[in-house]
Amino acid sequence: MANEIQIKGGPESIRLHPYEHHTKYHETDQQGIIHHSNYIKWMEDARMNLMEQIGLGYKQMEALEIMSPVLSLSIEYRSVVKFDDTVVVDIHLVSYDGHKMEIAYRIYDKQTGEDRAVAKSRHCFVNKSGIPISLKRIYPELDTKFFEFQ
Amino acid sequence: MANEIQIKGGPESIRLHPYEHHTKYHETDQQGIIHHSNYIKWMEDARMNLMEQIGLGYKQMEALEIMSPVLSLSIEYRSVVKFDDTVVVDIHLVSYDGHKMEIAYRIYDKQTGEDRAVAKSRHCFVNKSGIPISLKRIYPELDTKFFEFQ
Amino acid sequence: MANEIQIKGGPESIRLHPYEHHTKYHETDQQGIIHHSNYIKWMEDARMNLMEQIGLGYKQMEALEIMSPVLSLSIEYRSVVKFDDTVVVDIHLVSYDGHKMEIAYRIYDKQTGEDRAVAKSRHCFVNKSGIPISLKRIYPELDTKFFEFQ
């Protein structure tokens, strides 16, 4: 399905659900559209939703004392989003090497399928002290999940 | 002066500066006015600015491991605020008994002096574990500052 | 059901669905809880959701050139909300006289049912020029919907 991400793999492969957001009145600006800063929040929401689905939700990461700060992000706005629209945020893992990951996003209108924005973000993994860590070395089982997903 | 709060007391009495905010484009909504939820943030900004001025800034409170959560708040919206307006938030301590405090706010347009909103908020003091504490008993010197201000 | 609002009336009476919100990471603050200003946004989200359900959604109101600004609001915070919690916002119409309405809210944890906050807001109805209008006189059919709901 266009709206679902198929994780490659054997029979146990997981079908991920894309993240949906029904836009809110307080997200509008006086141009009568959704303010562009909100898309950055939806990217985070979709990312956390994805991590949850692959078993690496925020609470799991917190228990393992890992965090994944945003190193950089870029976004291209393609068409405006209005109040009361529902947008879908499709997300996939572009690269992962145990230390860093890059994620790509496509935000489109649920009803028309029209693209609203495409975006990317890069993340590393750090421990509670902010020291970069290798998921590959410390938590190989998580590493495997990423490869499955990739 | 209308715009400054005179702390009662001896010659060492402090003149507090009211908090000013220049409204931002991302605070507008599609009605073409500043969204009403932002006023709640300005109340916090003004409160922290006030606490800073009386020597009880957030960093001081953190060092003492005290926090002052919001118990309740109420606000009456009197006239709309537009983008690029500057609002002044006048603030004063309504009551303080060592355990709780109540703060009153008047938000008005800097240029015209017209009222935009009046508001109140109630706060208690808790330690890092969330246990209510008496400032009066534990930190009498802070207590004194409050009385001066009141 | 505790979670649903039964509109009084005849056999055509409508069962309203309460509004649910899954809290977001960007709603947290450095105390490790959801920042109190977000509750004000959820109240609006729930109110718009309610209006939609009774056939007076934002798009309908816009077509009729009616707006319902917030005159005042008050909220009592009862217990903290954490990231990843789902809160339910129960809402009901306290009063409506054709010119103004008052709405009450109960925000509680979906899983435990524990109260997080109770709140109220008051609204009037204005036309595009900001002039207060009587729904009773101009749009009696909408007026009827309110009475059904009340």
Place this chain on the structure above:
Amino acid sequence: MANEIQIKGGPESIRLHPYEHHTKYHETDQQGIIHHSNYIKWMEDARMNLMEQIGLGYKQMEALEIMSPVLSLSIEYRSVVKFDDTVVVDIHLVSYDGHKMEIAYRIYDKQTGEDRAVAKSRHCFVNKSGIPISLKRIYPELDTKFFEFQ
């Protein structure tokens, strides 16, 4: 001065003031730092402040019925910003051809001068109907201001 942008030109050249922002408590997240989505808002604040300084403030643009939507943006986060820090947003015009402009930003700590982020954004100019317009053709006097600034 490191903190001021010198507009090239004759004796009438303007010295632009960089935009400063004192971070707010409601901008923090539960990691104890300023949430990364706020930087996107500061970029807008700094951009509007710059436009104001070169005589093309939002009110002027609105009177001319011109808007400059964000086409894309990218940001690299270099170090964390904490509550109560003051950041400076230095901004300069990378390119302008009458139809589009690209702006670059450097966000740094006011006290230490340490870089917090670098960013870029691209914008076009549209009329009230959203139709792209050429500032060069329609408002040559504005065009001149941009060249002076560039």
